[in-house]
Amino acid sequence: MSLDSNCLFCKIIIGDIPAEIIFRNEKVVAFKDINPQAPVHILFIPTIHTPTIAGLASISSEMTAALFLAAAEVATAHGVEDYRTVFNTGEGAGQSVFHAHMHLLGGRGLAWPPG
Ligand code: 5GP
Ligand code: ZN
Secondary structure, three states, rough: OOOOOOHHHHHHHHHHOOOOOEOOOOOOEEOOOOOOOOOOOEEEEEOOOOOHHHHHHHHOHHHHHHHHHHHHHHHHOOOOOEEEOOEEEEEOOOOOOOOOOOOEEEEEOOOOOOO
């Protein structure tokens, strides 16, 4: 497992920074977003440090797929049938933490297109 000691989300993985963790396996950790934008707003992160989802995909297709499988499981557990998964890539698209992460948003109607 390759982590970055300066990365906020790596610190959440190892427990150095607290988070409301709701799912964990060897490939994925999921926790509630600290600033939720929907009744259900959960972040899914790979257990290795890489800044972007394309970077993760180039390292491991299994880890990439594991994010989506975890999201489906967690959505079902929260009684959420319709949901949105989002990767913000780059500052201009809203990325503020440079450890690849997938947002799961649900529990309310979601407009399209997004802002
Ligand atoms: P981004 O803007 O990079 O796509 O998403 C980063 C997300 O991480 C934001 O939605 C933000 O609210 C969340 N976040 C930032 N710092 C923390 C933290 O310390 N704990 C948790 N649980 N979420 C965080
Ligand atoms: Zn990291």
